[in-house]
Amino acid sequence: MRINPGKCIGCGQCRVFCTMGCIAFVRKEKGGQVQCRVDEDECVDCEVCLRAKACPTDALEQPPAVWPRSVRGTFSNPLVTHKETKVPGRGTEEIKTNDVTNRYKHGYVGISAELGRPVLGARLRDAERVFMALAPLAVEFEKQNPLTSLLADPATGKLKEDVLDEKVLSCIVETVAPIERAAEILDALDKVAGEIESVFSVDIISRVADDLSVPALEMLKRGKRPYAPNGKINIGLGRLFIKGAGC
Numbered sequence: 001m002r003i004n005p006g007k008c009i010g011c012g013q014c015r016v017f018c019t020m021g022c023i024a025f026v027r028k029e030k031g032g033q034v035q036c037r038v039d040e041d042e043c044v045d046c047e048v049c050l051r052a053k054a055c056p057t058d059a060l061e062q063p064p065a066v067w068p069r070s071v072r073g074t075f076s077n078p079l080v081t082h083k084e085t086k087v088p089g090r091g092t093e094e095i096k097t098n099d100v101t102n103r104y105k106h107g108y109v110g111i112s113a114e115l116g117r118p119v120l121g122a123r124l125r126d127a128e129r130v131f132m133a134l135a136p137l138a139v140e141f142e143k144q145n146p147l148t149s150l151l152a153d154p155a156t157g158k159l160k161e162d163v164l165d166e167k168v169l170s171c172i173v174e175t176v177a178p179i180e181r182a183a184e185i186l187d188a189l190d191k192v193a194g195e196i197e198s199v200f201s202v203d204i205i206s207r208v209a210d211d212l213s214v215p216a217l218e219m220l221k222r223g224k225r226p227y228a229p230n231g232k233i234n235i236g237l238g239r240l241f242i243k244g245a246g247c
């Protein structure tokens with residue numbers, strides 16, 4: 001996002017809506033008029049300021065999305081659809097609909113690392129650190145996740161070099177693995193957590209067993225890992241549409 005200095009009157013209305021706190025007051029020249037300016041390196045192109053319609057002079061302008069800067073908007077603006085996945089936002093459609101897609105079968109868990117949040121955001125270099133910590137474990141990275149499409153080498157977890165300094169509001173590294181492997185994946189995430197220069201949380205997704213126990217919770221208790229069982233719970237309101245998905 002940019003502010004057209006020829007139009008900005010320095011009212012500061014846009015600053016209230018900035019998800020990254022990256023719009024600052026500046027003086028046009030010494031002793032001159034106060035205006036606002038976007039720190040474009042910190043801006044994640046979420047367009048919240050633009051959609052808020054707060055600017056009285058139409059001074060906010062979104063330049064055309066050019067690679068690699070274009071990844072900022074696709075991860076940060078929920079109205080932009082990823083070219084690769086056809087899904088808007090930072091995650092996958094599956095993560096919200098796994099009760100009907102049978103994506104997580106009995107005996108498997110989804111383990112996701114969520115990087116960044118409003119104000120802090122996350123550089124894709126941090127996502128690469130997580131990928132590189134998990135790649136040696138030969139985990140399956142979710143193909144429908146938009147971050148996965150930025151991998152240059154899935155075997156090492158290296159991302160495309162030109163996106164590493166790009167900043168997004170948040171992004172999710174998603175994996176699926178047999179539940180027996182969950183402990184080593186969590187250990188690897190523990191190790192890399194100290195290198196992440198933003199906030200970082202881990203989601204664990206699993207099916208409820210036929211006896212109504214939750215195998216992932218049992219696994220966390222055995223490992224004496226703290227957890228907050230306040231996740232999103234899909235209660236199966238949808239109908240299973242994959243053959244054999246009821247098993």
Ligand code: SF4
Nearest residue numbers: 018043044046047049
């Ligand atoms: S596009 Fe988003 S991050 Fe950039 S200035 Fe506007 S609100 Fe802030």
Ligand code: SF4
Nearest residue numbers: 008009011012014055
């Ligand atoms: S709302 Fe518009 S005029 Fe006011 S400071 Fe922001 S860009 Fe400038």
